[in-house]
Amino acid sequence: MSSFETLLEFGRSSAVLSPGTIGVVALIILWTLYVLISNPVTIKFLTSLQKQATQTQVPRIPKIPEAPDALPFVGNLMPLGGRLNENDSTIYSQWPKKLSSDIFQIRLGSERAVVANTFSTIKDLWVGHSNDLIDKPQQHGFAEKLEYDLSGANMTEPIRRCRKAATRALGKPLWPTYYHLLEPSSVYLTRELLSKDDEYMDIYPYLRHIVFDLALSLTYGTVSNGVDDEFTDALVESINQISFFRASTQRLRDYIPILRFLIPDFVSGNLVVAAEKRRQKYLDVIFDALKKRIASGEQLSTPIGQGFQSELYDAILAAYSRNRDKAWEMAFREESVELLVSLYKETLRFWTITPYSLPRTTFKDISYYNTVIPKGTTMIMNAQQANHDTAWYGDDALQFRPTRFMGKTDSLPHLTFGAGSRICPAAALSNRIIYALIARLVLAFKINEPKDPRARKANADMLDFSAEYKSLVALPRRFDVSFSPRDEGWIRTKLL
Template sequence: MNTYGHAKANDFLSEVSLSVPRLALAWGWPAAVVVGLTLAVLVLIWSAYRTNYPRIANIPEAPGSLPFVGHLPFLGGRLGVNDADIFSRWSRQLASGIYQIKLGYQRTVIVSSWAVMEELFVSKNTCMLDRVHQHGFSDYIGLDISGSSLTPDVKKCRAAAVRALGKSMWPGYYKLIEPDSVQFITKIYQSGKNGQVPLETYPWLRQIMFNLALHMTYGIRVGDFDPELATKLLNSLNVITECRGSTAEYRHYVPLLRMWPWSKSKLVAAAQERNRCAKVLHEQYRRKVEQGKAPDCLVSSMRSERLTPDELFGTCMSILQAAPDTVSSSTYQCMAWLSSAPGQVFQEECLENILEVYDGDRDRAWDMAFQEEKVPLLVSLYKETLRFYATSAFNMRRTSREVTVGDTATLPKGVGVTMNIRGVNHDPDHYGPDALAFNPKRFLGDTSSHLPHLTFGTGSRICPAYMIANRIIYAMLVRLILAFRLKEVPGTRLPSIGRLDFSDVMGLIAVPRAYDCAFTARDDAWLKDKLAVE
C-alpha cells in the first residue's frame, strides 16, 4: 500500500489514542488533557486535507474542494443532476479532457474526452484493469465480475460469462426471447386497445431481459416459481445497482465518519434478500436435474468451467444484476424518441428501409429480426440511442500499474480513474459539431470496427453481453416498427428526449423517465395473424 494509504493512517491514529494515557502518568491529567486536545486538533487538520495519493502533477484539479469531503458536496445527486453531468461541467470549466478531484480522501482522475479515453482505456488498456474498492459496497456484495478487480478468479468467471453469452449460444436464447417479444407486442396491442389507451411499457421490457438472464444462469423463467419471489429479487437487484459506484454516502469516502455507528440495513438487507432468492432459484434448478430435465445453462456448466460454488454464485448474480438494465432502458428510450414529433416521421423511413431490405416481405422481416442485423438504418438508430442516451453514466476503474498520460503526466499505480461515459459519448472533437444532437443516421455507412460509443465500456472490461444486447435491441425495434405507429399523447406523461434530462436516477445506471405512448397497428389483420389473437 502507498504511504498515504489506510495502514499509515491507522498506525498514526493508534499512536495518538495511546499517547494521552501515557502522558497522564508522566505529567498528570491537566497537562495530558491539553496535549490530548492539541493532538486531536492536529489529527482533525491532518484528516481534513489528507488524500490517499498526493496531487498528480500536470493534471488540473476541479475547483471547490472542501476539507474532509473534497468534491463530494457537488456529487451524489446533491445538486439534482447526475455525477456525469457535473464531470462534464468541470471538464468544460478547466478546458481539459482529464483532471483530478477528491472524493473525500480518495484522489480520483476523471476522463471526459475521447482522445484521453482512447489513450488510457484502449491503447493502454492493460494498465486500467483494476476496479476501485468501494467501501460499503464491495464489503457486502462479494464477487462481482463487473465491479471487482481483474484477479485470476474474476478472469475465470468473466470467461465463463463470455462463453455463456457467445454467438454459438444465441440460437437457444432466441427460442426464449422470440416468444417473449411476441407476448410483449400482444400485451401492447390488447392492453392499449390498438392505440386508444396510452401505455407505459418499461416493466414489460425489463421482464423480458430478466427472463433471459434467468434462463442463461439457472435454466428457468419467471413462470417456473412464485411471482412474488421474482419481484423480491428484482427489487433487491435494484437497490444494489443504486448503491454501485454511488457518491451519495459521505462515510464511504471519509474514514473519520466511520467512527460512528451506521445502519447498513438498506444494502445489507438487499444482499441478504438476493441471496435468499438465489437459493430458491438453485433449488428449482436442482429439482429439474432430479427429474432428468437438466437445462443448458451456466449452473450446468460449473464443472466444465471449473468454478467454485462462490464463483458460480457471483457470476450468476452479476448476469442477473446487469441484464435487465441496458437493453430494456435503451429500447425504452429509443421508443421514447420514436414516439416524439421527429421520431414519428423517422418511423416511416425505418419501415420503408425494412421493407426495401426484405423486398416488401413483412413476414420475413419479422421472422429474421433476431437472426440478423440487415437494415443499416435500424443499426444506426440503436447505436445512436446507446451513444446519445448513455444509460451507463460513468465507469470506475483503477490503474493496475503506473501509466503516463500525454507527455507530462504520470498516474501512480492504484489511483482511481473514472471514465465519464456520458461526456465522452458527447465529445464534439470526436463526433463532430452535431455531437450534442440526436442523429439517427450518424452511423450509416460506418463499416469500421472502431467503438461507436462507450455505453458498454471498452477493452478487457467491456460488458460481456454487448453483442447479444445489440441484437436484442435491434430485433425489438424491427418488430415494433413493423407492428405499430408509436405516438406521444398530449395530456399524458410525455417522453423525455433531452440529452441530459431523460432520467431521474442520479447514480451509475440512468433508468429512463416513465412516459405514456399510444401504439396503433399499421395493419390490424396482419398483426393479429402474427400474434395469433382474435
C-alpha cells in the same frame, strides 16, 4: 444591557463566580489544554486528523489540474451524489470549464480519482492502456458484502474465469441457442400491444421482462411468471437497491474513513447488507427450484417522428425484398438494416444510461503525456460528456440524429458500454436485442404519442431523461405510448 455586560454583572453579583473564581477556572482550563496539547497521544491524534483531512490512497498527481473547492475530509464530494439534483457526470462537465483541461483530478474523501472528459482522452486511456486499467476501486462496504460481484471486483484469477464464462455465454456463437427464449417474449409483447387496441400504455415493464427473463434463463434456466409477477417485481427491486449503492458518491461514509470510525456500520444500518439479504432470499427460491428440477432428472435448456418510422419500416422491408415474414423471422438473427443499427447506436450515445460508466483502478503506473498516473488511482470516465463531445462527433453532437452512424463501422461508436479491458461483455447481445425488438415493433405497429392528456409525455432531454441522479445507471422517466397495428391479420399469424 449587552450580553457581555450581563456576563460581567453576573460575575460581579454571583457568589460562586467571583472574579477570583473566574480567574482560577480560566487557569485550570488553560492548564488542561496545555497538558492535552503537549501530550504525545494528543499530538499523534491531531497530526493523524490533519493528515486524514487531505490524505489519499495515492499522492497528488503532478501536472494534472485539481478540481476546485475541495474541502478537508470530504474533498470534492459535496456537489456529487445527486446532492445538487444533477448526476455526477453533469457536475464533472462543469469543472473543466474552470480548469481549461480535458482531464483533471478530484478527491473523493480519501480516494484520489482522475476524471477524463473527452472522447479522445478516454480512448487514449481506456483503450490505449486497456490492461493497465483492469482493476476496480474497492468501495467500502460494498463488494465484500455481496456474494459475488464481477463488475466491482479486481481482475483476480476467479474473476478472470468468471469474466471468461460471461464473455463465452454472451458471445455470438451461443446466440442461436437464445432465440427460442427471446422469440416468445417478443411475441408476448406484440400480443399485449395488440390487445391494448390503440390505448396508451407504459411499455417499460414489458421490455424489462424480456431482458430479465433472458438473464434468468442464462443463470438459472428458468423464466419469470410474466410482467405483473409480484415475485419478479420484488427481485428486480432488490437488484435495483444494490445498483443504487454501486460506485455511488451518495454515501459520504464510503469515502471518508473518519465517518466510518465515528458512525460504525451498526449505527448507520448497513443498507447494502440488507439489500443483498433480500436479493439472496429471492435467488435462493429460484436456485432451490432449479436444484429440485435437476434432481428430478429434468433436461434444462438454457436456452420521432412518424416520417422516420415510415423510413425505418421501408428500410426493414427493403433489406428483405419486402418479405415481412422473413424480416420478422430474422430480427434476432442478423443486423442487416443499417438504418436500424445506426438508430440504436445513436440512442445509446445520446441518452447515456451509464453516465459515468463503472470506475476503474490503475493496475500499474501509467505514463500519460508529461506525467505519471500512479498505480491504484481511481479512473472515472465521463461517458455522458464524451458521448456529447463536439470535438469527436462534430457540431451536431448535441442533437439526436438517427442516421449518424450510417456507413460507419467504428468499433467504439459511443461509451455507454464502457471501453477497453472491462467493457460490458453483453454489449453485442444487448445491441442485438434492442435491434430485434425495434425491428418487430416497427414491422407490426405505428408508434404514436397518445392524444389523451392524462398520458405521460416522454422527456427526451439528453440529460434530464432520467429520473435518477444519485446512482450509476440512469432510470428513464416513465412515459406512455400507443401502438396502432399496421395489419392486425398479419400480426396474428406471428402470435401462433
